[in-house]
Amino acid sequence: MILKPRSIPLIILQLKALLRRLPNNDHRRPSIEKDLIMFEKGHRGELQLDHYLNFFTTDPHFLIQGLRLRDNFGSFFQVDTLLLVRSYFCLFEVKNWSGTISFNPALKQATRKVQGEQEGCSDPISQVFLQRTHLLKWLQNHRFSTTIPIYPFVVISYPTTTIEIENNFKLIADHVFHAHAVLDHLKKLNDKMSTDFLDKKTLRKIGKAIVKHDVPKKEDVLKKYLINRNELITGVCCEACGCYSIIRSQGQWYCSSCRTSSKTAHKQALEDYSLLIGNTITNAEARWFLRVSSRNVVNYLCKDMKLLVSGKSKSSKYNLPNKYPYM
Numbered sequence: 001m002i003l004k005p006r007s008i009p010l011i012i013l014q015l016k017a018l019l020r021r022l023p024n025n026d027h028r029r030p031s032i033e034k035d036l037i038m039f040e041k042g043h044r045g046e047l048q049l050d051h052y053l054n055f056f057t058t059d060p061h062f063l064i065q066g067l068r069l070r071d072n073f074g075s076f077f078q079v080d081t082l083l084l085v086r087s088y089f090c091l092f093e094v095k096n097w098s099g100t101i102s103f104n105p106a107l108k109q110a111t112r113k114v115q116g117e118q119e120g121c122s123d124p125i126s127q128v129f130l131q132r133t134h135l136l137k138w139l140q141n142h143r144f145s146t147t148i149p150i151y152p153f154v155v156i157s158y159p160t161t162t163i164e165i166e167n168n169f170k171l172i173a174d175h176v177f178h179a180h181a182v183l184d185h186l187k188k189l190n191d192k193m194s195t196d197f198l199d200k201k202t203l204r205k206i207g208k209a210i211v212k213h214d215v216p217k218k219e220d221v222l223k224k225y226l227i228n229r230n231e232l233i234t235g236v237c238c239e240a241c242g243c244y245s246i247i248r249s250q251g252q253w254y255c256s257s258c259r260t261s262s263k264t265a266h267k268q269a270l271e272d273y274s275l276l277i278g279n280t281i282t283n284a285e286a287r288w289f290l291r292v293s294s295r296n297v298v299n300y301l302c303k304d305m306k307l308l309v310s311g312k313s314k315s316s317k318y319n320l321p322n323k324y325p326y327m
């Protein structure tokens with residue numbers, strides 16, 4: 001059973017919003033586009049593992065797809081996929097690397113070779129073992145039993161990627177495999193781990209507590225790419241032709257370019273605002289971003305979207321939803 005299904009990572013939604021709001025000739029677009037491709041590739045790799053885990057039948061089991069928890073010291077650790085069964089837990093770190101990836105367990109080092117080019121990269125095995133330490137600490141802090149074994153795995157999503165383990169360290173080789181081999185590895189674990197450490201109720205309780213404490217990462221993408229908010233294209237985007245020459249007329253949005261009208265086009269704009277600038281918006285900020293001159297129109301649109309208000313009169317702010325997409 002999936003306790004938390006994978007959603008599109010916020011960073012992907014943020015970068016898409018940023019590209020919608022930057023002029024076509026902006027010099028930062030190429031690096032944003034490159035990063036977006038990288039994040040989308042990573043997301044596809046995770047979906048690949050999700051696909052194979054759909055066929056995992058041990059009952060009961062709980063899957064948490066994408067997780068970010070706060071540790072004791074206020075910093076965060078991320079887990080691509082967490083699997084909970086009564087006799088063991090598994091942590092999966094998914095890598096979408098192509099070419100040949102070789103691990104040197106003695107040096108805790110990984111090297112990637114793609115089309116003759118070689119580069120060092122952070123060692124995912126050390127990374128996933130560290131995640132295990134963090135998870136154990138988290139369980140301890142939340143007064144859950146930590147006697148259950150937790151297995152950390154690195155999953156290579158592409159079936160064509162060659163995995164090399166230097167000196168053939170058996171201990172390490174057992175922790176790295178291709179996505180399509182995940183069920184074989186879990187079957188071996190099922191055979192080996194015959195003792196149930198937890199009953200179904202406790203297992204579910206742990207899973208629910210973990211999901212409850214998930215804190216998705218929201219980056220300040222304007223800061224990341226050194227973009228001032230005044231450089232963004234403001235206005236409501238036409239859903240039909242994608243232009244920003246859309247105006248508010250007689251209770252709806254009217255596109256002067258393709259002559260389409262819409263009642264909901266402002267939702268995308270407010271979503272962009274939330275992804276790029278912040279979760280709250282004042283009436284003045286909304287007038288600026290939606291290119292609307294009337295205070296009343298903004299009030300009407302925000303009330304219509306049932307946005308909660310905090311603060312009073314001029315300092316009052318509307319809280320934008322943090323569930324995406326708005327439409």
Ligand SMILES: [Zn+2]
Pocket residue numbers: 238239240241242243255256257258259260
């Ligand atoms: Zn249009």
